[in-house]
Amino acid sequence: MDALTKQLTEYMLEKYRLTDYVLHESSYTQNKKNDQTAYSFETFWIPRGTSIIEEEDVTMLPEGTLQIAINPVTKHTTTLSLHGPTSLHSVPDDLRDTTTRIAWLESETGMIHDTHFMLEEDDETFFSYVSCHDGIRLSPGCFIHLTLTENGQLDELFLYGPHPLDHHVNQESFALTLEDIESLTKQQIKWFSYPKTGHQYAHTVAETFMTQEGAILVPSKLDFTSSIEVNDVLSWTGLPSKTHKRHPDQSGETVTANDVIRQIEHPDFHPIPQETINDCRTLIKDIIQNEYPADSGQWTIRYIYRQHPYLAVTLSRAHPTSYVDQQRRATILLDEKTLDWISLTDDWEFHTAFASVTAPELEDHQQDVIFNALRPYLLLTPRYVFDASKGHYVLCGLLDSNHAYLPATNEVVLLRDL
Numbered sequence: 001m002d003a004l005t006k007q008l009t010e011y012m013l014e015k016y017r018l019t020d021y022v023l024h025e026s027s028y029t030q031n032k033k034n035d036q037t038a039y040s041f042e043t044f045w046i047p048r049g050t051s052i053i054e055e056e057d058v059t060m061l062p063e064g065t066l067q068i069a070i071n072p073v074t075k076h077t078t079t080l081s082l083h084g085p086t087s088l089h090s091v092p093d094d095l096r097d098t099t100t101r102i103a104w105l106e107s108e109t110g111m112i113h114d115t116h117f118m119l120e121e122d123d124e125t126f127f128s129y130v131s132c133h134d135g136i137r138l139s140p141g142c143f144i145h146l147t148l149t150e151n152g153q154l155d156e157l158f159l160y161g162p163h164p165l166d167h168h169v170n171q172e173s174f175a176l177t178l179e180d181i182e183s184l185t186k187q188q189i190k191w192f193s194y195p196k197t198g199h200q201y202a203h204t205v206a207e208t209f210m211t212q213e214g215a216i217l218v219p220s221k222l223d224f225t226s227s228i229e230v231n232d233v234l235s236w237t238g239l240p241s242k243t244h245k246r247h248p249d250q251s252g253e254t255v256t257a258n259d260v261i262r263q264i265e266h267p268d269f270h271p272i273p274q275e276t277i278n279d280c281r282t283l284i285k286d287i288i289q290n291e292y293p294a295d296s297g298q299w300t301i302r303y304i305y306r307q308h309p310y311l312a313v314t315l316s317r318a319h320p321t322s323y324v325d326q327q328r329r330a331t332i333l334l335d336e337k338t339l340d341w342i343s344l345t346d347d348w349e350f351h352t353a354f355a356s357v358t359a360p361e362l363e364d365h366q367q368d369v370i371f372n373a374l375r376p377y378l379l380l381t382p383r384y385v386f387d388a389s390k391g392h393y394v395l396c397g398l399l400d401s402n403h404a405y406l407p408a409t410n411e412v413v414l415l416r417d418l
Helices: 003-016 098-109 179-187 257-262 274-291 323-327 348-352 364-377
Strands: 021-033 036-047 053-055 058-060 065-070 077-083 117-122 126-133 136-139 143-148 154-160 189-195 199-205 208-211 227-234 299-307 310-317 329-335 341-346 378-387 392-401 403-406 411-414
Touching: 003 021, 003 036, 003 065, 003 257, 021 257, 036 077, 036 257, 077 098, 098 143, 136 392, 179 189, 179 208, 179 364, 179 392, 189 364, 199 364, 199 392, 208 378, 227 274, 274 299, 274 310, 274 329, 274 341, 364 378, 364 403, 364 411
Parallel strands: 136 378
Antiparallel strands: 021 036, 036 065, 053 058, 065 077, 077 154, 117 126, 126 136, 126 143, 143 154, 189 199, 199 403, 208 392, 227 299, 299 310, 310 329, 329 341, 378 392, 403 411
């Protein structure tokens, strides 16, 4: 056992006093948290005197197994799952009391309630918390899910997503109003269909983040990755240069303690070499020609991006002539090292199901009618949003509505009722 693993294992033994348990297995994982690389040390502990049951390809852990994961740098707990009734040192026997529960969560996560995390859902035995900055939620942010037994004992604790203390927040005062963004709000009126004696149409305001300067900000995804925009139309004559067979799914390389110590960057952040991009173009053309031989000039490579241990290539229709063509996407996965072809997914069948649905065209006066009907139900909530171009969170307004307008009856109804 290497020095770091020994240190972290001993830390768990002491923190939770696991003298009645034996370490079954441990491993390190590497994750992306916004634009940063994060690591986790994950362990399974089984009660002394019990054994593992191996059945074909399935490993069954005994009742009472503990699953514990911690951040190997901060040692904050990110997973604590009890598979069966048991009690652990430093975990209160009854977490139903709010003060007890919050104090314990603060000690486990290193965050302060209502400063770094706040309650989102309370369902007696299930509690969901989201990360915040002084009471204003972060997007994207981390989630804390806490599940209790009926008598208030811990069942599971899961924390995932970017920790609010890992990123800079540009603190501001919220001054945005609905009047400031009225014209932008009208642009966010979207239609959708719902099943009710055939296709019925409704309109609502799409969830949108607005900066205080009155611009739309698309929140950054949790899975930052190196991506190249290609926009190559695939055309061919004659036979493909090569026929490629599919290969089995690959698994990523094992993450080691040395990776943690050196804080190795996640592979998805590595730039994609131009030589690899060129090779991908040739390979994808062969695959598409073999799979869709009559579609010369009908497919465009849009993006090539990392999805460790793969390179993912997204394609769309080059000259869409219908709703299905406009929405249709194909994704090809390649092994990032060998460029072996792993899989191809085409969502044609999904979009074909909606082929008969056509978007209603709105005149300006109709848009005004819909906007005025929905205006009393519009919500504008302060939200810190991660801006990738600036590398930190900025204060925005989350524009949203829980209601929809029905043009057939001029009614405004709750979305959940449709």
